[in-house]
Structures are given as C-alpha cells and as structure tokens.
Amino acid sequence: GAGVSQSPSNKVTEKGKDVELRCDPISGHTALYWYRQSLGQGLEFLIYFQGNSAPDKSGLPSDRFSAERTGGSVSTLTIQRTQQEDSAVYLCATGLAGGQETQYFGPGTRLLVL
Amino acid sequence: AQSVTQLDSQVPVFEEAPVELRCNYSSSVSVYLFWYVQYPNQGLQLLLKYLSGSTLVESINGFEAEFNKSQTSFHLRKPSVHISDTAEYFCAVRDFGNEKLTFGTGTRLTIIP
Numbered sequence: 001g002a003g004v005s006q007s008p009s010n011k012v013t014e015k016g017k018d019v020e021l022r023c024d025p026i027s028g029h030t031a032l033y034w035y036r037q038s039l040g041q042g043l044e045f046l047i048y049f050q051g052n053s054a055p056d057k058s059g060l061p062s063d064r065f066s067a068e069r070t071g072g073s074v075s076t077l078t079i080q081r082t083q084q085e086d087s088a089v090y091l092c093a094t095g096l097a098g099g100q101e102t103q104y105f106g107p108g109t110r111l112l113v114l
Numbered sequence: 115a116q117s118v119t120q121l122d123s124q125v126p127v128f129e130e131a132p133v134e135l136r137c138n139y140s141s142s143v144s145v146y147l148f149w150y151v152q153y154p155n156q157g158l159q160l161l162l163k164y165l166s167g168s169t170l171v172e173s174i175n176g177f178e179a180e181f182n183k184s185q186t187s188f189h190l191r192k193p194s195v196h197i198s199d200t201a202e203y204f205c206a207v208r209d210f211g212n213e214k215l216t217f218g219t220g221t222r223l224t225i226i227p
Contacts, residue, residue, distance in 0.1 A: 031213065043204060043217035056213060091158065099146050099208050100165045103215060105158040
C-alpha cells in the first residue's frame with residue numbers, strides 16, 4: 001500500500017486479556033518503530049526494529065509488552081495480561097534507517113482496556 | 115535527547131493572525147529536529163525538519179521553524195494562519211546515532227474565524 005497500515009483500528013478488551021496489534025510497513029522501509037500516545041504521557045517510544053532484529057527495546061514499559069517482526073516486513077506488538085493503564089493509541093512508524101530519515105506514521109490502533 | 119518541552123498546550127489564534135509554537139529541548143549530543151502535525155481524526159504527518167545547514171527551514175504550507183543551538187530551541191511560526199491549520203503540533207528530537215524520536219507533549223492550535 002501507499003502508507004503504513006495498522007490493524008485493528010480500534011480494540012476494546014477486558015483487563016487481563018492478551019491483545020495483538022499489527023503494523024504493515026511501507027514497502028522497502030527497513031526500519032520500524034512502535035510508539036504509544038496516551039493522555040497522561042504524550043507520545044512515547046516503545047521499540048525499534050532494523051530488519052527483523054530489535055536493537056532498541058528501551059521503551060517497552062514492562063515484560064508484558066513484546067514485539068516481533070518477520071520477513072523484514074509485518075510487525076506485531078503483543079500486550080499480555082492487559083491493564084487499564086495500557087489504554088492508549090499505539091502508533092507504528094516506518095522509514096529508512098538513519099537519523100536524517102523521516103519516520104512515516106500509521107493511523108494507529110486505539111486500545112481501550114475495561 | 116533527554117526531553118522536549120512544548121510550554122503551550124493550547125494556542126487560540128484569530129484567522130490571518132501570526133502564530134508561534136514554542137519548542138525547547140535538552141540533549142547532551144547533537145540532534146535532528148522535527149515538527150509533526152496531527153489534523154483532526156488523522157495520523158501524524160511530518161511538517162518540516164532540520165538536519166543541517168541553514169537554520170531556517172520551511173514547509174510547503176507556509177510554516178517555518180528556526181533552529182537556535184544556543185537556546186536549544188526550534189520554534190514553529192506562520193505569519194498568517196488559516197482555518198485549515200487547526201491541528202495538534204508535535205515537536206520531536208532525534209539524537210545523532212539514535213533512531214528513536216523523543217516528542218514534546220504537543221500544542222493544540224485552534225483558529226478562531
């Protein structure tokens with residue numbers, strides 16, 4: 001596709017359930033990033049992939065959060081045993097690696113944990 | 115970058131008036147600087163970026179930002195705003211050698227007709 005796509009666009013889940021969020025990057029983009037946008041915290045970095053490896057996982061808030069990327073393409077962010085404080089918009093961005101390169105953002109997945 | 119500060123969470127401006135959205139950052143290394151915009155019900159889009167060279171950078175829709183190293187600032191300005199500029203604006207910083215963006219908390223620009 002022309003842009004970064006994310007699915008689902010909205011997800012409502014019950015506390016304690018696991019959720020998976022998907023990101024489809026722009027074709028050819030080797031770098032992939034996950035961010036979280038929440039009312040209290042603003043936009044926070046979660047994890048960065050270069051190809052299938054994740055050299056920077058420093059933003060993952062707890063061990064309930066994990067992510068993988070396969071084939072240098074699609075990425076999945078998994079949150080286990082969701083908590084109410086996990087409610088946020090999860091944004092995926094992709095680009096070419098390198099500090100000067102632009103990160104292109106997807107529309108996000110709005111997660112609500114009840 | 116250790117932090118990015120956008121002091122104004124909301125800025126109301128009359129149509130055709132000038133506006134300045136402030137951004138300051140702190141970092142122990144050199145940085146790249148970005149402004150992203152989020153229009154209502156849309157995703158984040160890059161507005162403009164400073165990488166090197168001229169400290170004044172411009173966007174295609176009339177915004178400009180100036181990198182001031184001594185003041186560690188990257189304020190965004192537009193001489194005359196339009197209704198269509200209503201959006202939330204995020205300043206972001208990326209350290210040399212680092213991949214992640216550190217964002218400010220955003221400034222919601224509201225244009226008053």
